Amino acid sequence: MASFKIIGGKKLKGDISPQGAKNEALQVLCATLLTKEEVKISNLPDIIDINKLIEILIKLGVKVKKLKKNSFSFTADDLDLSYLNTIDFIKKCKELRGSVMIIGPLISRFGSALMPRPGGDKIGRRRLDIHFKGIEQLGANFKYNDNKKIYYVHAKKLIGKDILLDEASVTGTANLIMSACLANGITQIYNAACEPYIQQLCKMINVMGGKISGIGSNLLKIDGVKKLGGCSHRILPDMIEIGSWIGLAAMTNSEIKIKNVSIENLGLIPRTFEKIGIKIIYENDDIIIPYQKNYEIESFIDGSIMTISDSPWPGFTPDLLSIILVIATQAKGSVLIHQKMFESRLFFTDKLIDMGAKIILCDPHRATVIGLNKLSKLKPTTMTSPDIRAGIALLIAALSADGESVIHNIEQIDRGYERIEERLIKIGANIKRIN
16 A cells, blocks of 8 residues: 655646546546547546546457547447456446446447446445446336345336436436437436536437537436437546646645646536635646635625535535645635535535644534634644545645655545556645655
8 A cells, every 4th residue: 555755735836637537537538438439538647547448448349449548449349248247347346436328328338248346436425326227217227236245137128218317416317318319209307417528428429429408507408319429528628636736726825827728617616616716827738826824714795604415416526525625724714615416525624623633523414614824834644545535625724834744545545546646746745645
């Protein structure tokens, strides 16, 4: 197990470019299974979760070629579906929650699929009902083997249907889009997730010959086609990484330019950081976080304490609440962080409390942060990363703390952030990977 040793308290300065979006990459990689023709994808992040999914696709028989750095081609013209029944497939899928999106393309194109209960972050329950019940409405049959913990799905032919989702699940919406794009007839998905990454998936399928309308709204209309062709697709910059660098600049009193961020696809992210008092300067498609000695949390118009919570797009993403919580510890003022969507994501706050943060964990979903206005900086410590997003939040905290900190289990951070220590060193961070 690898660890990071960090000497914190240093100001950083320079330019940093966000990697390709992990969550979009997981979706579009699965979509390469929808056609036997070549699909080229660029700006793929070189991170553990993406490499694990590519490895699954290769074992499944997809021909994968590296075209250049972060660019690959995928040709799924001769799949070995017997691999689905192997112990190796089951093991790899259990390590990667995004693998659940393989079901949609396989049931759509081949009429059968299976999937173990997927793994991923330990951040609370993330139900699969949206995936399975939606695909069942299209005509598939599901069976669950409780002994093997495996879901089996079969369908002679999927038929278009009007589907109302219980919740706007991103991966559930993606699976249904990929299931319906080759079904007979028209499918309408209401209460669909409409994140930029879902929009990207829809646009990619349309370039492949699909017929999807309502892109960007929560009502998608999918007119099934007989087959899809190849395409070239470029992945958006990762909005979660962009938010991470905003938080890093604020916590370390640094000036950082984040380049090529696709501002129009950031939604409420910049505005939410501004609520904490972070100044953001827009320059073409870059954003600059200038040096700030202090930053102050806004209050509501009636003077009540600011509350920042997560919600489905276009609301604020839950993946950045941990970053907001960390930077609030050094702001002037107080804020209530309300994590609605996952019940275990705030448990990492005990590490911040050990570092001197003033945080009241109200319950598994809510934490009140009393900002120290940088009068009392966080103290260095030794800690363990519980998941990707908490891991990056703890790394930011360590980079702001004067002295040496150690973070164990950094494989969790590597799952979502490409060559992170190398990129941070370039802007002045003192960080070293150790075994």
